Amino acid sequence: MAEPPSPPTGYRLLLPSDWVQIPLRQGDAEQAVRDIVASAFARVPAEVPRDKLTPLRLELERRLLAVVGDARRAEALELYLPMRLAGEVNLGASIVVSEARLPARPGAKGEGRHPSDPAEVAVQLISGDGGTGIDLSSGEVDGALAVRRERIAPADPERGAGSATRRVDYLVSVPRDPTRWFVAAFSTIGGGDPKDDLADALVEWFDALMTTFRWSWT
Template identity: 35%
Template sequence: MSASGLGQPPRVEATVPRRYELVLPPGWVRIPLREGTKEALEKVLFTHMGQVPEGIPRDAAMRFRLDMRRRLEKQARAARRNGGLDLYLPVLPRGGIFLMASFIVAEMPIGQDRSVPPQAVIAQLADEGVPGGTAAMVEVAGEPALRRDYASAVDEEQQGSASGDVQPAALPTRRVDYVIPVAGDSGRWISITFSTPGDGDIDSEFTDVLVELFDAVVGTFKWSYE
């Protein structure tokens, strides 16, 4: 299980959660973005990633890990600038290759009056839809949330993956966003954003399986008040 704290407002009521929790699939790890990022990256690269993808010579393993560190640090910086709390990555290869996927948990400003019920905000966002995709109201941790599923071009900060390959700028990714109100604290929200190029076809069965895996992870989301 992965757990991460939330940034707290000046006055914290007892009914406001202090953190969230997720159950991760085997081989996935959490990279905290507010503190401890460097140490977490070191652990990922030199402890978890004991293997390197097929086709990389043994004497090139260190160079591979250093290149991976540079790419992951770049991805972590970009996520932190966008309010990121945690970055989640697969670090164990499947069939000799690393999955090209990740998701980020971030605080997000909705810009809505705190007097507006979260369900009304979610309904409005769902009605607005998303270009080239779908948006729908769902339930996360027993409360209403928004789920968006769409295609997106890879930007420069997101290029590169756990496979060590740089993706062409034109390669689209499959993205799934969950927008979740912080329980008991109207006006505060978090997002959980998943991104993957899949197997190169964002509508393939393989890519759908990765999306289903992410949806299953979000299904384990819960608030912790400890």
């Protein structure tokens, strides 16, 4: 099938049903968080004392609203969070979707500015590691050039990050628009150690999830 002549207008990911999407540019994200928390705690057995649940509910709401605030400051488009049934493990993970725009590069002999070539950008990203402990590789996501970046981010209590996190970013060039890159940023604390078996399993899951990514044109 021939590629449409215009850039895609959206994307699709086959997320499990227990992950919820919080749009950050449309609707009321804060109310969405409160609804998610209310739904999660509504499944708690009735015999559990309410006075013990209230502090937990308020703390979960505070943390989710902080995640929303961070994502908004980063000008993200959507936030995805895993919400498990009561009694199951609640994964300390998130996916933030955003868009990056690249400045145009100067043309030859004063010919104005031209869009940066995605292949050149990918090469610059991969060659710019400089021994910082970032794992970089390139490939394709739904036919588009992509760069995968993995790293350990240290704890930052001043910004509400009390634990180190394992982070994996996919930067995908947008077809028919070399100035735009789609960014899917995954973050997890694992089981308390970003290098433990749970963190490894979640990173493998996110890599598998990105194989379901598809552009959409409407």
